[in-house]
Amino acid sequence: MFIQTKPGENATELEFFPAEKVYENGPLAIAREEADKKSPLAARLYGIEGVSAVTLTADSIIVAKADTRDWASLRTEIFGAIVAHFQSGDDTMTDAGDAPGEFDAEIIDQIKDLLSTRIVPAVTQSGGDVAFHSYKNGKLYLKFQGPAFSMLTGIQNMLRHYIPEITAVLDYREALPKPGLKTPEGVAIRKLLEEKINPSIAAHGGRITLVDLQKDRAYVRLDGGCQGCGMADVTLKQGVAVEIQNLVPSITEVLDVTDHADGTNPYYQPA
Numbered sequence: 001m002f003i004q005t006k007p008g009e010n011a012t013e014l015e016f017f018p019a020e021k022v023y024e025n026g027p028l029a030i031a032r033e034e035a036d037k038k039s040p041l042a043a044r045l046y047g048i049e050g051v052s053a054v055t056l057t058a059d060s061i062i063v064a065k066a067d068t069r070d071w072a073s074l075r076t077e078i079f080g081a082i083v084a085h086f087q088s089g090d091d092t093m094t095d096a097g098d099a100p101g102e103f104d105a106e107i108i109d110q111i112k113d114l115l116s117t118r119i120v121p122a123v124t125q126s127g128g129d130v131a132f133h134s135y136k137n138g139k140l141y142l143k144f145q146g147p148a149f150s151m152l153t154g155i156q157n158m159l160r161h162y163i164p165e166i167t168a169v170l171d172y173r174e175a176l177p178k179p180g181l182k183t184p185e186g187v188a189i190r191k192l193l194e195e196k197i198n199p200s201i202a203a204h205g206g207r208i209t210l211v212d213l214q215k216d217r218a219y220v221r222l223d224g225g226c227q228g229c230g231m232a233d234v235t236l237k238q239g240v241a242v243e244i245q246n247l248v249p250s251i252t253e254v255l256d257v258t259d260h261a262d263g264t265n266p267y268y269q270p271a
Helices: 032-038 040-046 071-088 100-122 148-161 184-204 233-247
Strands: 006-007 013-017 028-030 052-055 061-065 129-136 137-147 168-171 206-214 217-224 253-254
Touching: 013 071, 028 032, 032 040, 040 052, 040 061, 040 071, 061 071, 100 129, 100 148, 129 148, 137 148, 148 168, 148 206, 184 206, 184 233, 233 253
Parallel strands: 137 168, 217 253
Antiparallel strands: 006 013, 013 061, 028 052, 052 061, 129 137, 206 217
C-alpha cells in the first residue's frame, strides 16, 4: 500500500493518506479510552508508543504525537499499523451511531446541490473555491481556498436560508481536536483575535485564526486576503505576535501554519 503524508496544523501532527476510504462521515476524533470499542484502526494506532491523538477523515488519518517521539521513527510504525489494518479487512468503525441518518443524507444532498449551482460559481469569480467536507449535528464543515473565506458570511446566509437545519458553517479544520484552544490562554487569545485583530483586517478580506496552543507556542492560520499576501509575515511578527505576547507573556513564539503558496492575494503579486 502506498501511503502519502503531509504536515498537519502544527509540528506534532502528521496526516496520512492511504489511498483508501477511511471514514466518510469524518472528521471524527477518537479518544484513546474509546478506541477499542469504536474503531479498530484507531486502536491499532494507539497501540504505538507516542501516539497521543487520532482523527479520521473521509480519506486520511490525522495522527498527533507526544513531544518525546520524533517522526523519523514513529512514521514507520504508523505506516505499518495502517497497512495491517487495511489488509486485515476490519471495518474502520464498529459503532454505527456516528453514521448520518436518512434525514441528514437528504440535507447533505441539498448542500452539495447549492454549492455546485449557486455558491461555487460565485466564489470562483473572485479566484477562490469552496467544497463540501462534512455535516454533523447541524454544523457544516467546508474547505475554503483563497479569498473564498472572506465570503463566509454570505455563504452561510445563503445556505441557512434554503436549509434552516444548518446551525453553523465552519472551516473543516475547526472539527479537528485542538485541546490547547480550551485552556484559559487559548480562550483569551481567540477573544483577542475576534474582538480586536480580525475587525481591523476585515476590510482587506483577511482573517486570522488560532489553530492551537502548545506549551509556549501559539499556532495561527491566515485566511482570505492574508493568505499569500506579501506583507503577511510583517503583519504577523510586528502586529499579531506582539499583541498575543502582551496578552499572554508565557507565549514565546507565534507560528504561521498557512499554506501561502495556495493563496490568492489581490494586493500583491510576486515579480
